[in-house]
């Protein structure tokens with residue numbers, strides 16, 4: 037009997053390189069047909085010099101298990117492999133080795149200066165990027181060379197003319213006053229003995245570029261930009277040395293004559309010096325940059341916990357149109373976050389402009405909704421044969437592009453590509469369904485997630501916003517942590533949430549915060565991300581570490597919210613966005629919802645206080661357990677007194693208020709729940725099964741209906757195609773999730789509202805219902821250690837399936853209806869158990885690891901489309 041350990045991972049990452057911790061937690065899958073349990077796991081660590089050490093971890097845990105060896109040191113590289121021992125005596129073979137390499141853990145590990153080419157620069161628009169270069173000698177053949185980098189601004193580097201790494205927009209956007217991320221690169225293959233050179237292009241990025249809406253702000257984190265580059269070589273002699281580049285740095289303006297994340301990038305190839313990053317380049321006219329003590333950077337420098345942003349794929353145009361105005365319009369068939377890359381030959385000085393937009397309006401690129409994010413790149417040809425270019429220091433949200441000044445009469449489709457950029461997360465969740473519209477809804481949600489996970493979770497990728505809005509990820513977190521291994525991205529972002537949280541516990545409505553005029557006061561639902569996102573990571577991934585890391589922040593938020601309550605426990609005042617984008621809200625006032633914003637606020641206090649109480653239990657903090665359990669109970673009673681009638685009906689009744697009270701379990705008993713469910717189904721029917729909810733009600737309404745026995749109402753809502761509905765945008769050609777239900781009006785006009793995006797994942801949070809109820813896979817224990825498989829067919833759906841690569845293994849569920857027979861196939865991995873409930877059957881089956889074919893008979897009458 038075999039029991040092989042596979043997918044041995046450190047933290048949540050596939051690549052354990054440049055780790056920012058000395059004690060990386062380990063996770064693994066066990067691949068075994070055995071009925072036994074995991075009894076122990078043995079690890080073998082091998083150091084660079086071949087020393088091995090073993091350690092054994094007793095028990096069945098296999099997710100984010102504490103590092104079993106002594107803490108690793110900065111720069112330390114080891115290989116770890118593991119093998120399993122099962123309760124039936126099976127001892128598995130050794131796993132594939134996992135190479136772990138730690139980055140620079142201590143501030144004192146950094147000995148290089150911050151190289152500052154520009155201390156401050158007046159601007160009227162986006163500023164040029166700077167070129168930095170330094171030459172250095174390598175005496176001994178390097179057996180190991182590492183380049184550790186961080187920057188204030190965004191950079192791209194080369195050594196001897198060869199690109200370093202493949203990350204984009206490094207070091208990304210964090211709360212720079214608190215945290216600056218460092219990158220580690222293996223540059224051994226790029227070096228030669230003798231003369232070498234390093235070249236870095238540095239642009240404003242988020243550090244001092246224009247960010248934020250309503251005009252945005254410049255120089256948010258400082259008037260300067262700078263980079264720290266620490267090159268460390270280990271020679272054949274085993275001696276490690278840090279290459280002293282201080283006196284060799286030179287700086288110059290270059291071909292990137294302007295670069296803004298929103299505005300786009302201008303590149304004049306005539307100014308490009310091909311050999312600028314090679315030894316021997318004449319830099320006599322370059323200037324010496326300022327060298328600042330790295331100590332001047334007060335923020336903590338820490339290695340990234342998440343994968344970098346990378347070029348994930350390229351798309352070719354699905355349509356090319358030659359426009360009367362001489363432009364060439366390209367439709368890439370998919371709304372993405374990314375850029376164009378092209379290859380063309382043009383005369384020296386010829387300028388090509390690249391325009392971007394998500395949709396067309398009146399047969400023109402709809403650029404009004406981009407607001408100040410003009411998203412225009414321009415390239416001036418060098419005039420030397422075919423030239424290839426792609427911007428480096430900007431990113432756009434687009435499906436359509438127009439080429440203004442393409443240097444030849446026609447365009448060969450392969451000469452222009454759309455490059456998709458986002459954090460290189462591992463896909464973990466899939467969903468298929470036999471209704472092509474629902475399938476498209478799911479696919480569009482996946483794309484909106486990809487397009488808005490560019491280093492941090494943002495609201496949208498195209499306009500002068502693209503910010504870490506808390507409320508959006510709060511409602512989308514269950515979907516985000518199912519579709520992709522997004523834990524590390526969320527972990528990184530939550531660190532900024534905690535860092536920017538105010539003393540009294542208030543959480544900025546978007547993080548990193550940009551003071552661009554939006555109220556500083558926090559809103560419930562948005563601020564609750566600080567409590568709910570870590571909790572969702574625990575539920576979905578079994579990551580208790582994020583709970584202890586964020587506990588103070590979670591408590592702080594709940595304390596802040598509780599402090600806003602009146603003596604009777606109800607919150608009736610303060611900033612509250614409420615059920616944002618309820619369809620009845622007029623375009624210019626998206627917060628004007630039908631549901632009382634303080635009902636929503638008070639309900640969220642119950643939810644978050646309960647979460648904090650549960651976390652306190654997990655962390656063994658009994659005082660906090662008592663305090664927050666009490667707060668949750670008091671607020672719950674207050675909520676019931678204020679809004680719940682004994683029948684289960686509600687004052688301030690609306691689909692959102694009923695769904696919220698059901699989803700948050702605010703009713704006193706099942707009778708009230710059932711009455712509320714019935715009332716909700718009535719309201720939904722009265723609304724013609726068109727959407728009547730905003731940010732708050734939308735993610736939970738289908739679940740609330742299904743859990744109270746109104747599955748068909750949920751499907752009627754889900755499969756509705758009239759506006760407002762989830763499927764209406766698809767009837768209008770959407771390839772991502774829209775911000776507004778009617779971002780595009782049925783007549784093809786773009787919604788007149790100033791705030792209109794075609795790529796917000798928030799309303800796509802409904803895919804969580806599709807995973808849990810349509811396909812039927814939901815966790816019963818954190819990390820899907822124990823799951824519930826209970827598909828609820830309905831509407832016109834006759835087949836659905838889902839797969840989730842959980843922390844314990846890949847779980848698959850698929851079902852189909854054939855006449856009155858319901859057929860289910862389920863695959864449950866080693867270490868996971870399942871409770872299966874088939875439609876038409878009362879009894880639940882308990883299943884262990886294995887693949888199962890199960891069937892049940894259901895009364896057709898139960899299956900009818902009610903619209």
Ligand code: BGC
Pocket residue numbers: 495496501505507508613616791796
């Ligand atoms: C953002 C949303 C956000 C909302 C709240 C919008 O501008 O795009 O994502 O949740 O404001 O006010």
